[in-house]
Amino acid sequence: PAAASASPPFHAASPSSSPTPAYDAWCGVAHGCTRKLGMKICGFLQKNNSLDEKNRIASSFRDRQTPKNQLSCENSDREARYRRTETDFSNLFARDLLPAKNGEEPTMQFLLEVMDILTNYVRKTFDRSTKVLDFHHPHQLLEGMEGFNLELSDQPESLEQILVDCRDTLKYGVRTGHPRFFNQLSSGLDIIGLAGEWLTSTANTNMFTYEIAPVFVLMEQLTLKKMREMIGWPNGEGDGLFSPGGAISNMYSVMVARYKYFPEVKTKGMSAAPRLVLFTSEHSHYSITKAGAALGFGKENVILLSTDESERPLICFMDAVLLMVLGGCVSWQGYHPLFVNATAGTTVYGAFDPINEIADICEKYNLWLHVDGAWGGGLLMSRQHRHKLNGVERANSVTWNPHKMMGVPLQCSAILVREKGILQGCNSMCAGYLFQPDKQYDVTYDTGDKAIQCGRHVDIFKFWLMWKAKGTTGFEEHIDRCLELSEYLYNKIKDREGYEMVFEGQPQHTNVCFWYIPPGLRDMPPGDERRERLHKVAPKIKAMMMESGTTMVGYQPQGNKVNFFRMVVSNHAVTRSDIDFLIDEIERLGNDL
Amino acid sequence: PAAASASPPFHAASPSSSPTPAYDAWCGVAHGCTRKLGMKICGFLQKNNSLDEKNRIASSFRDRQTPKNQLSCENSDREARYRRTETDFSNLFARDLLPAKNGEEPTMQFLLEVMDILTNYVRKTFDRSTKVLDFHHPHQLLEGMEGFNLELSDQPESLEQILVDCRDTLKYGVRTGHPRFFNQLSSGLDIIGLAGEWLTSTANTNMFTYEIAPVFVLMEQLTLKKMREMIGWPNGEGDGLFSPGGAISNMYSVMVARYKYFPEVKTKGMSAAPRLVLFTSEHSHYSITKAGAALGFGKENVILLSTDESERPLICFMDAVLLMVLGGCVSWQGYHPLFVNATAGTTVYGAFDPINEIADICEKYNLWLHVDGAWGGGLLMSRQHRHKLNGVERANSVTWNPHKMMGVPLQCSAILVREKGILQGCNSMCAGYLFQPDKQYDVTYDTGDKAIQCGRHVDIFKFWLMWKAKGTTGFEEHIDRCLELSEYLYNKIKDREGYEMVFEGQPQHTNVCFWYIPPGLRDMPPGDERRERLHKVAPKIKAMMMESGTTMVGYQPQGNKVNFFRMVVSNHAVTRSDIDFLIDEIERLGNDL
Structure with missing residues (x-):
């Protein structure tokens, strides 16, 4: 002493x-x-x-x-x-935790208790004997469920109640990592990714400067370079950022394209440019049109190109059609084609646009080529499947969401740009309070002035950690396996009684789109009545699934097609038995409709 | 059996x-x-x-x-x-974790080990005997630090290495929760918020539909209503969203304003509107100008109004000046004033624009009034300080970042809008695959079509949980306390030898802006040489601080003012002793400059 x-x-x-x-x-x-x-x-x-x-x-x-x-x-x-002890949390409050005097012990006990809740949840997520969800209507949850009251009050609640709230929040939520949750393109609960996200939360920092996120900024840089190498840009050169989701990544691509051809818009606004037109397919993600609306192009200047008429999933920009459209636009009322989006993995069908064919047209007419690989980008990790993105190396920009096909926890979306410096040029505002040129380190590592955000969440660490832990080969196995499972489903139902496929041929991605025809509809002649009844089948089955909590799968109409199921697999916990289970469940619930 | x-x-x-x-x-x-x-x-x-x-x-x-x-x-x-055991992770890999066969035991042991790393980090964060950071230059970290290699490879690493990587990531990062980290408006490590963020990561879901985030969607709705009540909108009516940061929230405000007055821009683009002008002060956050550039208005149509000439922190839209500008614009070359941003808590000075005076002008000229309370919005929780935002209830939209002054972990930023339905009108694209009208629940709870994002990270839970745990009164105490600490600093240095304040009078927020004048400069006559030397003082001290790792505080130039320190307090772990420490440290490091 x-x-x-x-x-x-x-x-x-x-x-x-x-x-x-x-x-x-x-x-x-x-x-x-x-x-x-x-x-x-x-x-x-x-x-x-x-x-x-x-x-x-x-x-x-x-x-x-x-x-x-x-x-x-x-x-x-x-x-x-620390070892967990049987702590009485009913007389402890947030104010008793760190930085309170003697706050360390209750803090550790509280965090260990939270951890216990979370690890239990993780275990149950992988346990097929638990439900995917415990469905309640909004009014039921708002009225309060046995001690779970969502209302906020002026006075603090005890830590005991906070722990109850944590348990109940998980109890009444949806297990997106459950092997029978097929509802979304993002699913699964990767343990390494989860650990990475916990660490990210604990580090609680911000990507805008190297100063306060030195390790994360470098991890982002190296990971983006690796992704650009997989795209096939020479030496992995170029630029990029992780953004809050594919819609924002796609928005970046449109902004950067505009800056490339009409940099004066940044200063003078859209009135400094001719009427700019964006092209994308009718099956592309709505965020392209949304970006057009938000950035001042206008929805009607986002031209949705038809897919080919055979209803194949392959969304074909037929050369002739596109040339006609573009040729017409160039000389027509001052419209100026700027940007073409090719989708690598559409949301519903999982179709891949033929990038090389589109790139030919873009090169000929000097248009920006963006590839929206939010869903399909992950296939670049697979030697077996990456050919579906052939030509992606000719793109000017690429969206790629590791939080979808690669099983990285939400959110993790990258916008990658071939030309170095253009993100900075497009978005920089040179805020002196953040990006001082006279720092002691190389300030080219500060990323904030490239972004449309100021603060930016650390989305890189979980992904970097998963890549370390699985290796490129681990991601490849994951992708190949998910595609095999979808092939299994496709082969199982394509000729099965009571099923009709929405598009012909084998799916390109894990999306399998189908109608289930209940026995009562099987003998009905084609026509409006059958269509109307069939339109109601998927929503009814889905509602029953959610109420029984056994599984979840998405449905939607598309164009003139009535509601159909869209099955996708991106969770590495899924097995063939889960695919079988889904089919059994659809038949069980839909048999009497 | x-x-x-x-x-x-x-x-x-x-x-x-x-x-x-x-x-x-x-x-x-x-x-x-x-x-x-x-x-x-x-x-x-x-x-x-x-x-x-x-x-x-x-x-x-x-x-x-x-x-x-x-x-x-x-x-x-x-x-x-589960109890932690001494597991050998050197022969375990990601593939051995769940969902692998017999994966539960290694999964639990791995997660408990991670938890141990994180709780140790939490403890040390609050321990003043640890450094704020262990600074290294980018090239040093890129070259690899004793077994910490940032490069990604094709083959997986063992879980042992993954755990080492987790430790090293924290070791070479910055402790933003340390009581002596004053570098950013967001600081601190709230234990409840941290627990909330861990749970959010574990739930790994998405805000776009009630279907997959029932509890979080309702929490968001109730919390936004509570925030609108604190703003003072009748019955807390209106709308809102949590967005990925204040810059995006501000971007929403500009988009919604444009939609309100020129809804046809959504369809037809900016050419359907006259030349629209946005107003904000020269001290406002750069994201307003960034939004102007991104959304197609153009930077030069974002008019930066001067602050008053007394150099007071209070950024005064002088009535006469503004009227002149606006009056001029209305009839001048087709310019059309659309939007005024009033800042509640500027980034550098922490100044509050006089909202009521600005609201008078906006009402008179029928302009959209946005209040950027990213930094100052938290003061609405304090009965003592909320008067600084008087008039905020007259705003059409408000940005308010709980991740700044309220100590909520990153990211947590709200855009609040007084008019119900306008967010939906502005941004909806009605994507059939997500927002089916024939779901079994009340689909007005689906939020995705209001957002410019598609998927949206769950930012609400940590905030909701903190509100539960602290009560409104807990946030009030936090805010009052941080402002008291900044008053303490201001009183300590305002007449102290070697200090000059950047603006006159007591700060309105926790921002205290000052020059430290080393002894060698104190007798120099005013002039360029002194200015040049003074300009280098803050960067030098900051560099030494970071290299010794003792504390961190921001600096920047502003207008014609050379580099000065901007001290802010938003971390509830800070005490007067930490303020004293900062001053001692500045004097220790700057004495010989």
Whole structure:
């Protein structure tokens, strides 16, 4: 203790100078091996010793004698581990946690309790004997379920209640990682990704500068380079960012295209450019049109090109049609074609536009080629399937969402751009308070001025960690396996009684689109009545699925097609038995419709 | 066992039918009390029994006899708790975790190990004897630090290495929750918020539909209503969304304003409107100008109004000036004033625009009034300080980032809109595959069609949980306390030798802006040489701070003012001693400059 007080490991508050003693009196707890630790890592704080601190140290040592303080030396993580105890949380509140005085013990116990809730949830997510969801209508949840009250109040609730709220939040939610959740393109609960996201939350920082996110900024840079290499851009050169989802990534592509051809729009607005036209297919994601509306092009200047007439999933920009459209536009009323989006993996059919054919046209007419690979980009990781994106290396920009086909937790979407510097040129505002040129490090690593966001969430770490843990080969296996499962489903139902496929031929992605025809409709002649009845089948089956909680799968109408099921697989927990289960379940629920 | 096999708790894969046995053979582990559990919660799966399943159950029971299987009945969480053991992770890989066969035990051990790393980090974050950061230059981290290699490879790394990577990622990062981290408007590490974010990651879902985020969607709705009540809109009516940060929230406000006055722009583009002008102050956040550039208005149509000439922090739209500008615009070359942004808490000075005065002008000229309260919105929670936002109830839209002044983990930013339905009108694209009108629940709860994103991260839960845990009064205490601390700093340095304040008078927010004048500069006459030398002082001190790792505070130039420090407090762990420490540290490092 004598040596320790000569070399204290912390700089402490003076309790007497504080208006709120409960906060100020807290100053870090003295640990068992103060002497060693203090000498070793705290030298830089020595000059700040004061009488206050010495008093504080003395009182800290007194605290150590009380049974409450169970800390040992931090020098070794092993020694400092907390064990969960049966803590009574009913008299504890948020204000008792760190940074409160003596807050460390309740903080650790609270976090361990939360962790217990979460690991239980994880285990049950993979357990097929649990439901996918426990469905309730909005009014039921709003009315309050047995002690689960969503209303906020002026007064704090006990930590006991907070823990109950955590349990109930999970209880009444949807297990998107359950092997029988097929409802969304994003599904699954990757354990490494989950750990990565927990760490990200704990680091709680922001991507805008190297200064406060040095490791994450570099991880983003290296990962984006790797993705550009997989796209096939020479040496992985180019630029990119992780953005809050595919819609924003697609919006970036339109912004950058506009900046490339009409940089003056940034300063002068859309009136400085001719009437700009964007092209995409009618089956592409609605975010292209949304970007057109938001960025001032107008929805009607986003031309939705028809797919080919055979109703094949392959969305074909037929050369002749496109040339006609473009040729017409160039000379027609000042319309100026700017941008073509080719979709690699459409949302509903999972179809891949023929990128090379589209690239030929874009090169000929000097148009920006964007590839929306939000859903299909993951196939670049598979030697077996990457040919579906042939020509992607000719794109000017690519959207690729690892949070979809690659099973990375939400959110994780990249916009990748072939030309270096153009993101910066398009979006920079040079805010002096964030991007000071006179920092001590190489400020080209600051990313914030490339983004339309200011603060930007750390989406990279979970993905980087998964890549480390699985390797490129692990992602490849995952993708190949999901596609095999969808092939299994396709082969199982394509000739099965009671099923009709929505498009001909084998799916290109994991999307399998089909109608289930209940026995009562099978003998009905084609016509409006059958269509109307069939239109109601999928919603009814889906509603029953959700109420029984056994499985979830999406449905929708498309064009003149009545509601059909869209089955997708992106979760590595899915097995053939789960595919079988889905079919059994559809037949069980739909038999009497 | 007899009863159990008649009523199995799971539906299993047939190992023989699988192309990848390691995955398919896994089917959930049989738990100790199959009989009880199977009867109770698995009834809905009974009809799916098959011979395969029976075989599987039998083998599951055999598995239970092996020492590896340590599971007990899940019926009680207490019984099922995992204890950390000394697991050897060097021979374990991601593929050994769930959903792998026998993956539960390694999964739990891995997650507990991660949790241990994270809780250690949390403890150290609050411990003043640890550094705020361990600074390295980009090239140093890229070259690799003792086993921490950022490069990605084709082959997987062991879980041992993954755990090392997790530790190193935290080690070389920045402790934004450390009581001496003052670098950003967002700081602190709230334990409840952290728990909330961990849960959010584990739930891994998406805000676009009630269908897959029922609880989170309702929490968002109730919380936004509460925020609108605090703004003062009648009955808390209106609309809103949580968006990925203040810049995007501000972008929403401009989009919605444009839609309100020129809805045809959505369809026809900016050419359908006159030349629209946005107004904001020169001290406002750059995201207003960025939105102007992105959305097609053009930077030069975002008019930056001067602040008042006394250099007070109060950014004053002088009535006469504004009237002149607006009056001029209305009749001048077809310019059409659309939108005024009033900042509640500027980024650098923390100044509040006089909202009522600006609202008078907006009402007179029928302009959209947006209040950017990204930083200052939190003061609405404080009875003592909310008067600084007087008039906010007259705004048409408000940005309010709980991730700044309210200490909520990143990201958490709300855009609130007074007029119901306008967000939907502005942004809806009615994508059939997501927003089916024939769902079994009230689909007005689906939020996705209001957003410019498609998928949207769950930002609400941590905030909702913190509000529950602290109550409104807890947020009020937090805010009052941070403002008191900044007052303490202001009083301490305003007349102290070697300090000059950047603006006169007491700060309105926690921003305290000042120059530190090293002894060698104190006797220099005013002039260019002094300015040049002073300009270099803050960057030098900041660089030394970062290299020693003791504290971090922001600096920047502004207008014709050379680099000065901007001190802010938003972390509830900060005490007066930390403020003292910062001043001591600046003087220690800057003394010889």
